[in-house]
Structure formats: C-alpha cells, structure tokens
Amino acid sequence: MKYFRPIPMTDAPRPQGAFSLAGGWCWFDRVAVLERGQPARLIAAADVPGETLARLTAPRAMIAGLTLDVPRLMGILNVTPDSFSDGGRFFDPAAAVAQARALAAGGADILDIGGESTRPGAPEVPLAEEIARTAPVIAALRAGGLTAPISIDTRKAPVAEAALAAGAQMVNDVAAFSFDPAMAALVAARGVPVCLMHAQGRPATMQAAPHYDDVLLDVYDYLAARLAVTEAAGICKSRIVLDPGLGFGKTLAHNVALLQGMALFHALGCPILLGASRKRFIGTLGQADAPQDRVAGSVAVALAGVAQGVQLLRVHDISETRQAVAVWRAVTIRGKT
C-alpha cells in the first residue's frame, strides 16, 4: 500500500499549480510516497491519485462552530487531583470555573474539560466520580454565560452524555470508541463532533514497551480503521477530528517520527488535532523535568504542527501559544494575517 505525505509550504506567493492543504494556510506541490520497507520518494502533487488528492485539498468543515482555515486553540482543563501537569490545581469546582474563564479570556477557541487523568500509570476513575467532577463545572460555566464551545475529554458514554446535557458540544475520546462501545451510538444520536485519538494500550500500562513496525504508518492505519468504524456507526465524516495521540504508548523516537510526518494525516480527509502540551518527550528533548517548565518547548511543537497544517492545538498555555501562533502567521504567511 502507498501512503501520500504532502510536503507543506507556507511562503508566498504560492506557485502556479500548487494545491491548498485542506483549505488552510499551507500549500504543497510535492508529495512523499511512503511504502513499508521502501525508501520514500518524491512525486509531483498533480500525480497523486485523484481520491487522495481530493482528501488532501478539500477545505475542512466547521467543528463546534469553528472554521478551520486558521489554527484553533483548545484550552485544557483537568478537574482531577492527579493529571500530570495541572493535577490538583483545578480539582475544586470554583477553581475549575475560574480557570476555564481565564482560558477563554486568554484566547482559547474551545475548552477541553476532563475528569480522568490518562497519564502513564493512571488508575481508572469510577463513572459517578468522573461525572461529578465534570458536569457541574460545565453547567456552572454555561449558567455564568460562557459561550465558548466545550469538549468533554472522556472514554465513557455516560460521562459524555452528562457533559452534553450540561452544555458541552463535542466529545474527545482518547480511546477512539474502543473503551466504551456505547460512545459511538451516543455521538451519532446527538449529532456532535468527536475527536478520535490513537493510543497503544491503556494508560495503566501503555508506556511499558510500546512497539510499532512503522509508527507513522501504523498510526495512520489505525486512524483510518477507526474512521471507517465511526462512519459506519452513522457519524458524518464532517464531524470527525483525528489525533495521532502523542505520548500514548509512544517512545521519544515515536513522538518525533509522528511530528516529523504529521502532514501524512491530512490524507485521511479530516481535521487534525495535536496534543503535545507539556508532555514528557518535550521535557526530555528540552531538559525540563517539571511539566510547568516545558512551556517554551510546547510552543515550539505547536508551531511545528501549524507549519504542517494542523488545525487544532490542545494546550495548557493558551496565551503563550496564541501569541506565538499569531506572530508566526504574521511573519510566515504573507497576505493571510
């Protein structure tokens, strides 16, 4: 099987005959053809098979009311005692509400609220507890007039259902419907967008010995398979976001390979979400032991994602990322600021 990874470019003017990448801010006129066990080779974009080229170039539909012709920021709020970066800081509902408002005021386009840590080694949170952590915070935000879209970060249908009833309008499932099969029916019935993320293994054991034949192509195949299952469950492709799941059953080398090859995922025809913020591989590369010391490295990864046309960045540090993306766009994409 052949895989087609566009080589994203941003400098202006866009040459004649170049194609828009997903209707966004990048263009491409060359594509790397990848095959398992073979060296990559470059071809002209015009020589990519028609269906793949159509998926690579088609503008993406709005997600939760957000157009995706510019990079969008998803602000992370973990209402947990044990998340790897912000665990315990926003466990108190009043602190969570205040942080959500601060993220929105700082420029978050959408908030991602979770009540179960999925850090390596994390234990599973009982259903009732996860609902009690998340739904009241979402209800309080809506009661207080917050209008920013909210996504619920959960693997469990009852948690998603309670969050949607409280005012969320998107589901972010790090298990891509493989943990709770009832998720697909819920998302289909409610007509909400969903993010499907790749993970190898479950949080409790996923970092024990992750293994891939070819991490980029294996993750691509997994996401393609989950996309097919999700569409078969009656969920329209225009409501599906895909995420390679950095840090979920991945070594440093795996994370780096995924980031370097990120543009491949555009060939699936859906918006891409990148969640690298403050993760351990950034600490390893940037020599920063504490998650809160990984902000600059996280911003660097976010910009690397934007340079490959990634539409959604899931980050803890909204104002720093917002500023970096705004400046990067101003100095890189002439005529598109």
Ligand code: HH2
């Ligand atoms: N990463 C985390 C949680 N949810 N969802 C998506 N779609 N992509 C990600 O990369 C992702 C995610 C883990 O980060 P965080 O929420 O900060 O920590 P914890 O799981 O410890 O609460």
